[in-house]
Amino acid sequence: MLEKIPNFKEIGRKLILDAQTIAEVEMINFIMSNFERQGFLDKSVQPWQERKNNSDSGRAILTDSGALRDNIKITTSTDKRIVATASSKHAKIHNEGGIINIPVTQKMRKYFWYMYKQTGEGKYKGMALTKKSHFVIKMPKRQFMGPSEAFNKIIETKFKKMIVERFKTQ
Numbered sequence: 001m002l003e004k005i006p007n008f009k010e011i012g013r014k015l016i017l018d019a020q021t022i023a024e025v026e027m028i029n030f031i032m033s034n035f036e037r038q039g040f041l042d043k044s045v046q047p048w049q050e051r052k053n054n055s056d057s058g059r060a061i062l063t064d065s066g067a068l069r070d071n072i073k074i075t076t077s078t079d080k081r082i083v084a085t086a087s088s089k090h091a092k093i094h095n096e097g098g099i100i101n102i103p104v105t106q107k108m109r110k111y112f113w114y115m116y117k118q119t120g121e122g123k124y125k126g127m128a129l130t131k132k133s134h135f136v137i138k139m140p141k142r143q144f145m146g147p148s149e150a151f152n153k154i155i156e157t158k159f160k161k162m163i164v165e166r167f168k169t170q
Contacts, residue, residue: 015166016079019159023082024074026155031084031145035062035069040143041150048142062094062142072145084145097141101134 034040038061039047048061062068068088076083086095093100104127112128115121127135 011166015163018162020077020079020082022158022162023155024077026158027082027084027151028072028074030148030151030154031072032069034144035060038062040146040148042148043150046143049140062144068094069144086145093139094142095144095146097139100137100139102137103134104130104132 030041037045039045051061068086068091071088071091072084072086074082075085085091109128112124116124116128
C-alpha cells in the first residue's frame with residue numbers, strides 16, 4: 001500500500017510564516033532583554049556606561065519612564081526581512097551616541113534661577129549666569145538594538161528545531 005506523500009510546498013509555506021512570527025517575537029524579546037542586562041549582547045555583552053550625575057542610583061540606565069523601551073515595535077515584517085524601530089525622539093541618540101547642542105534661552109535662565117532659589121544648589125546659579133550660548137552634551141553610546149551575532153544564533157537554533165519537529169510529525 002502506498003503511503004501518502006507529504007505536500008512539501010505547503011509545509012515550506014507554513015514554515016516560512018511561522019519562522020517570520022518567531023523572528024518578530026524573538027527580536028522584541030532580545031531588545032527588551034538588553035534593557036534588563038543594561039548592555040547590548042553581540043558576541044558578548046557590551047555594558048552601558050554609567051550615568052555621570054547618578055542622583056537616582058537605584059534606577060536602571062535608560063529606564064526613567066520606560067517610554068523608550070515601550071516605544072519599540074516591529075515596523076517591517078516580510079519573509080525576507082524584519083525591522084524593529086524605536087519611535088521615541090531620544091532613541092537614536094541613546095542607541096548610537098553623539099553630541100547634543102542645547103541653546104541657552106531666557107526661559108532656561110529663569111528656570112535655573114527658580115531651581116537655585118528652591119534648592120540652594122550652586123550648579124543652578126552657575127547655569128543661570130553662564131556666558132555660554134549653548135550647552136554641549138556628549139551622550140555615550142548605549143546600544144539596545146541593532147545587528148547581533150547572539151541574536152542570529154538564537155534565531156538559527158529556533159528555526160532548526162522548528163524544521164526538525166515539523167518533519168517528524170509528517
